Amino acid sequence: MTAIGIRARNLRLRLAGDRDVLHDVSLAAPPGSVLVIAGASGAGKTTLLEVLAGVRPPDEGTVTHGGRPPAPRAGGFGYVPQDDIVHRDLPLSRTLRYAAELRLPAGTPAEDVGAAVRRALADLGLTGVADQRVGVLSGGERKRASIAVELLTRPRVLFLDEPTSGLDPAAGAALLGLLRALANQGTTIILTTHTPADLLRADSVAFLAPGGRLVYRGAPEGLLKHFGTDSVEEAYGAAAEAPSVSNEIEGPDEQPIAETASSSTSELPKPIGPLRQWWLLTRRSAEILARNRLSAAVLVGSPIVIIAMFAMLFRPGVFDPGSLDPASTAMICFWIAFGAFFFGLTYGLLQICTELPIVRRERLTVLRLGPYLLAKTAILLPVLVAADALLLAVLRLLNRLPAAGWGVYGSLFGTAVLASAAALALGLLASAAVAEPGQATLMLPLLCFPQVLFSGAFVPVPRMSGLGSGLSWAMTNRWAFEALGSGVRLDERWAHGASPMGPPLLTSYGDTFAHSAGRGWLWLGGFTVLFLAAAWAVLAHKCRRAAR
Ligand SMILES: Nc1ncnc2c1ncn2[C@@H]1O[C@H](COP(=O)(O)OP(=O)(O)OP(=O)(O)O)[C@@H](O)[C@H]1O
Ligand SMILES: [Mg+2]
Structure with a gap:
């Protein structure tokens, strides 16, 4: 899998009443790296993540994935939202099974689907609760279940909104370790976080101040020096007063890889067709209905x-x-x-x-x-x-x-x-x-x-x-x-x-x-x-x- 980089130039997003949510943000995540977005609550992290993923258009500025405009639906893309959004009535293993059948390429043999589910469960430490209904899982387990859904396919770009919130420190560290391993295999990862330890485990950090201003961009080691503080916690306070960083991002723009048989989007396997998708969704709806006794009654x-x-x-x-x-x-x-x-x-x-x-x-x-x-x-x-x-x-x-x-x-x-x-x-x-x-x-x-x-x-x-x-x-x-x-x-x-x-x-x-x-x-x-x-x-x- 060819790793691809993510670049954003001069992103601006304004809400009604002329309030800036993103104020001229430029950043780059090199291919196969982990970029962490930090900043105070309401500073615009989720919004920036959505814009970088290409699921929310900015008012101004551009985003590229591997030199091209983002194409989330073309495949090789994963987005884990801030709320853990998964069906609650099914056992975890069934939820993942349906998610895998929906996302894995057409023609994936049944045993490979099963293997992908088992691997995702094991990767996120969920094997022990595989047979539990998602609704009864703990908050942290549900969070990991929500992440597992996107890991089934080993995407090329993966966006996660606060994946470590609700996890204990050890589980959070393990998750970052897992993401690092994924990045090493060629997935470019961008995540938001409120956990100081996550910043230190990233390749690069983007720090947002309220109003969506980018006040730090660079290696985690340089963060404290930049803000002149002794701890990451203190940096949150200093960030509000800090000036915005310049818009010059290092390195040339990635050239889109030429469309040949062996590269770029043609490298991505084809998802299942509409008829198979209909059949899969029919089975899933039927199972959800049957398992929810009250609605069935x-x-x-x-x-x-x-x-x-x-x-x-x-x-x-x-x-x-x-x-x-x-x-x-x-x-x-x-x-x-x-x-x-x-x-x-x-x-x-x-x-x-x-x-x-x-x-x-x-x-x-x-x-x-x-x-x-x-x-x-x-x-x-x-x-x-x-x-x-x-x-x-x-x-x-x-x-x-x-x-x-x-x-x-x-x-x-x-x-x-x-x-x-x-x-x-x-x-x-x-x-x-x-x-x-x-x-x-x-x-x-x-x-x-x-x-x-x-x-x-x-x-x-x-x-x-x-x-x-x-x-x-x-x-x-x-x-x-x-x-x-x-x-x-x-x-x-x-x-x-x-x-x-x-x-x-x-x-x-x-x-x-x-x-x-x-x-x-x-x-x-x-x-x-x-x-x-x-x-x-x-x-x-x-x-x-x-x-x-
Ligand atoms: N569609 C929208 N309509 C109105 N306000 C919005 C919308 N989207 C974002 N905002 C506002 O933009 C600001 C940034 O929101 P965002 O969710 O990006 O913050 P955040 O940094 O992710 O916060 P948190 O850490 O609490 O998740 C907030 O003040 C939010 O109210
Ligand atoms: Mg958020």
């Missing part, structure tokens, strides 16, 4: 409770021509539509917001958002299909739905599944859009209310105001309700049934059920695609906006 339990309530609500036989109750038949169609919608929405809403930091972290390197979203769909859609089938079967067995052939039930089932799929996609979109899980819970009533009001079930579309009927076009519940009504031929039943209420109801609903169910399916399918695409765009935007 909610997933299975909530449709059962709702179906039981539907069964209790309606009286039997309302579809029979002899005892036809037109209003009830319309309500049964609506509640099937709404039930299918509600299942899908609740399944989707908590999926992404609960793991957004992980998505962002993995997106820095390998994750593709298309396979990620489709993996969520692949896990949840079969559960929804089962819930919809159960809903229809229970209502039919209890005679809340009419005796009819497979054609009619096939149509009802198709509508229910599409309604659930569209709602799932809407839930995923909302889940991607909110800032935290608490907001997702608030979204539930906000998304349900208009779907009830403008479905056309309570106020038929022909009776709505112009604005209302315009809005109803955007409601998946409207299309599901109409397709279900058309599927059970509500209009024929009302026109020919024994109830005198049929014909007037038919007049007020107008041509609501006159179209084929297929029209509703097209709308539902279209909304599913639209919502998924929007979820993709929102996620892509969130991942781009900031690394944290």
Whole structure:
């Protein structure tokens, strides 16, 4: 592996209100070296690390990795964020196994994946806790687990934000030793720290003063002399008053290595393709769901409770021509539509917001958002299909739905599944859009209310105001309700049934059920695609906006 250097020239980053977070910072980490960034809390270390990694663009200045602009997603890149961001529901060894399968090149044999996981566990002293759930690990163990994820691939450039915080002094020293060994093998390493001992173990130190000014750049041995202090701790105080260092960095800029078959980016192995990634993410999501008993219980339990309530609500036989109750038949169609919608929405809403930091972290390197979203769909859609089938079967067995052939039930089932799929996609979109899980819970009533009001079930579309009927076009519940009504031929039943209420109801609903169910399916399918695409765009935007 050819080691590559990292160079930054005149970096400047300004926040709203003209506050500098980085003030004209220039530095260089030679190939295969360890550079430590130190400085007071809030001085801008994390920000500088993100800019150096290329995951956050500066307002001014340039960064190069091996003479080229940073390309984190091209491979050979690792970033360990300040917070330990890993799935908590899986055992550590499973988490690392999935991370390895996601990051290692396509075609890596299974035994090599296993070996990489065992090596990362051993390197970070985690072999003893490999079978523990990540959620129960100690803070320091979780920190090391988060680092282990990026060590699986032996990257060419590795950025770590406070990797030693939360570690005992011996573990911190061991980690620095491990990073030094990695650097010797050709990985260029930049890390931030609050631990004075780390500074002395680095090849070079960059010291930031508040306001993002670089006040020292050079060998660790020169640090105390530069600030005229006796200890690293005192240097923190002296740094605030120290002048910024000059922007002249020694050595010529690295020339980008020519693109030949044996060098540069073509040297990097190809990551796994989108289909394999989808399959891997599907398996991982399924395992996480299965291991989190509470969410699995909610997933299975909530449709059962709702179906039981539907069964209790309606009286039997309302579809029979002899005892036809037109209003009830319309309500049964609506509640099937709404039930299918509600299942899908609740399944989707908590999926992404609960793991957004992980998505962002993995997106820095390998994750593709298309396979990620489709993996969520692949896990949840079969559960929804089962819930919809159960809903229809229970209502039919209890005679809340009419005796009819497979054609009619096939149509009802198709509508229910599409309604659930569209709602799932809407839930995923909302889940991607909110800032935290608490907001997702608030979204539930906000998304349900208009779907009830403008479905056309309570106020038929022909009776709505112009604005209302315009809005109803955007409601998946409207299309599901109409397709279900058309599927059970509500209009024929009302026109020919024994109830005198049929014909007037038919007049007020107008041509609501006159179209084929297929029209509703097209709308539902279209909304599913639209919502998924929007979820993709929102996620892509969130991942781009900031690394944290
Ligand atoms: N996206 C942002 N929006 C607002 N303020 C920001 C943003 N990013 C960074 N800052 C501010 O920039 C300053 C530097 O932040 P940074 O996280 O880089 O500090 P740090 O040196 O890593 O601190 P610590 O040692 O506590 O981790 C802080 O005052 C922070 O509030
Ligand atoms: Mg920080």
